Amino acid sequence: MQLEQAAGESGWPLEILEDPARQGKRLDSVAEFMDFLRCGKHSDGEMYILTEGISKLKLETSLPETLHQACLTKQSTVEALLNTLDRGDPWAGELFWWPPGETKREEVCGVDLCNKLLRYRPFAETCYVAEMRRSKRALHGQSLEMTDTLTLTDVKDLASFRLPFWDRGHGFLGSAGAGICLHVDQAWWSNVAKNFFGNKLVALWGPGTRVLDTCGGELFRKPLCERHLAALAECRRVALLRPGDVACFTGGLPHTTLVLGSALNLTFYESFLNWNCDNLDLLLSGLQRRVDQAWWQNNMEPKFVETVLGDIVRVAGDFIEDSEDHEKFVSLLRTRPLTAARLVQAGIQERLRPGTAKRRCLR
Ligand SMILES: O=C(O)CCC(=O)C(=O)O
Ligand SMILES: [Fe+2]
Structure with missing residues (x-):
């Protein structure tokens, strides 16, 4: 997908998507990308993208085969997942949707993902499945860790270094018009985003921004209002993640995403803390927040x-x-x-x- 098309579908201004000063840094080199993971400073709102990272990191076969196939062959998020879920091996995940014209999301209540999808099936609104994972933790094939991740191998397995914290993370699935509303993560750690399929816009704001006060908990979807346009005009980094891209940025600064295009979008995130003291400082300051705030800025x-x-x-x-x-x-x-x-x-x-x-x- 080209940036013109992304701007047209999202309503995000083309001059912002094209602005050289806000581009996530695109890399071709695995070594450079892994170095940013291992010791780069993420707390200032930098974002690195490894073009075709999924194949360069040999992660093409890291998805469960049924999920992989369903994403390629099904038209809707609900049908893709219902086709994938195995009743003997329940998955969990949040199911969000947006009433027409609304930017704040609603949630389908319940625990079992399959049950939530079946109840949501008759509705045609855009939906997003977030934090998709196994219901129960299981032994990881390679590392013998107990984990609820659905992926078979992760960037964590390929790294030749150890980090202070590295969670194998969860998946996000949606079609055009879905995404994650503006938020900071519950823990202010770093993320590595593996964009297996589909296109997704990501915007990230820098330290000191007040954007959560004006637009926290909202999805930046077409038609954008003045508040959203003003917010985007202040973002630090913006990127169009294309199929196969792998990106790295902190979850400790405000960020939002929006799925675009006709294909389903599937992104898996791993969360980690590297050896950079500025990132540790950001994580520790995040732990001092209150735990009774709105979801988009709450502490864990x-x-x-x-x-x-x-x-x-x-x-x-x-x-x-x-x-x-x-x-x-x-x-x-x-x-x-x-x-x-x-x-x-x-x-x-x-x-x-x-x-x-x-x-x-x-x-
Ligand atoms: O929609 C996405 O890809 C971003 C997900 C995210 O930021 C999160 O879950 O913290
Ligand atoms: Fe996040």
């Missing part, structure tokens, strides 16, 4: 915070790289007052005491 529940911090502390404390960056990372983790208190609560602070970590070289 304390029990999840403890799991995430626990993972970070375990990796950062046990796996020592002899580098200044790593020293700084551990020291920031140890000394941030609020984090330190939560580490004590979770009973894991002693893992970060100087001198207790095993000294082991990463490379």
Whole structure:
């Protein structure tokens, strides 16, 4: 898809989509992209895109075969998934839809994804399936981790380095006019977006933006109102993800997406924290937010915070790289007052005491 067509279908101004100063940085090199994942600064709103990343990273066969086929052959999100779901292996996921002319989403209630899709089937409104995953965690084939991901291999398996936190993540499926409403993630970590099929616009705002106050929880779809146009005029990065692209940007800054074109769009996200202290600082500041805010800016529940911090502390404390960056990372983790208190609560602070970590070289 060309940018002219994307502008026409979305209502996002062509001059913004084409603006060289706002382009996500397109790369051809896997090594450069992996370097951005491993230690790049994401907290300032940078976005990198690996063109044809799915094939370059050899992820073409990482989807369940039924889902892969259904995305290529079915016209609608509901039919594609109903065709895919196996009743013996239930999947979970949120099912959102938008009443005509509305930018705020409604949700189909329930737990079982198949049941929600069956109830939604008679309706013709645009819908989006978010956070698609297995209902129960299972042993991962390659790593022997317990995970609810649906993908068979991830960028995580291909990386030659270890990161403080790396979740295999979830999938998003929708057709033209669906997408994720403007939000920041519940945890301000980084994301790697694997755009398997279809076209999707992504906009990302920079630090200090007030865009959540004016447009939080809204989908930027045609016809765009003045508020949305004004918001887009201030975005830091914008990208049209085409089939096979892989992108990396933080979920700790406001972002929104919109599916375009006639094909179904399927994107899987992995979430991670790398060794860059600015990204750790962003994640830790996000953990200080309240937990009673609207969904588009809410913090994660304390029990999840403890799991995430626990993972970070375990990796950062046990796996020592002899580098200044790593020293700084551990020291920031140890000394941030609020984090330190939560580490004590979770009973894991002693893992970060100087001198207790095993000294082991990463490379
Ligand atoms: O719609 C998408 O691809 C983005 C999903 C997303 O930002 C999220 O779930 O946090
Ligand atoms: Fe997000």
